[in-house]
Amino acid sequence: AQSVTQPDIHITVSEGASLELRCNYSYGATPYLFWYVQSPGQGLQLLLKYFSGDTLVQGIKGFEAEFKRSQSSFNLRKPSVHWSDAAEYFCAVGARSGGYQKVTFGTGTKLQVIP
């Protein structure tokens, strides 16, 4: 069965600083990987996803993520954080399980942006 670990529960960065959110996954085959963002009081929105090919994936809102098979990681990055990026970020891994699609979410990293 697949699993996802987001080791940082809470991260605080200054506006304009760079950001990296960590995600490690466990899955025996080729993983399908996602990053979702949840703004306060909202549902989740897809930022980006990786299925195959180029290991550096570009997403919306200036985010990117890099798949590193050797480290079982899919870290999310942004070069310059804006105050509107304050939200909770979820990494997820998708896989076939019992004939169905199953997506397993991490526990989330809450991002605080300070002026």
Place this chain on the structure above:
Amino acid sequence: DVKVTQSSRYLVKRTGEKVFLECVQDMDHENMFWYRQDPGLGLRLIYFSYDVKMKEKGDIPEGYSVSREKKERFSLILESASTNQTSMYLCASSGEGPLAGGKETQYFGPGTRLLVL
């Protein structure tokens, strides 16, 4: 634009009440999902459905049931609400069938925050 709506943003119920949470999607998606979200636990799958009248248990189905009579609507039912079901409930949908193999992007509603007293 893709839209998933949930019938209530906030709900307060008493222990033992029967609770209905409704979710509607307008994308003609085949798959629909119910999750609960709790601090420190992330999202946990309660039930999902890959077709009308079809349902499958997720990771935490105890105390819940679901109904999918129409393709666009997926209901979550708490037969007898308990305080440990106080949570945020998120509905999601995705487009391809059950053999999409985990590639699907899920589209989420805004959530229903349920408080059981």
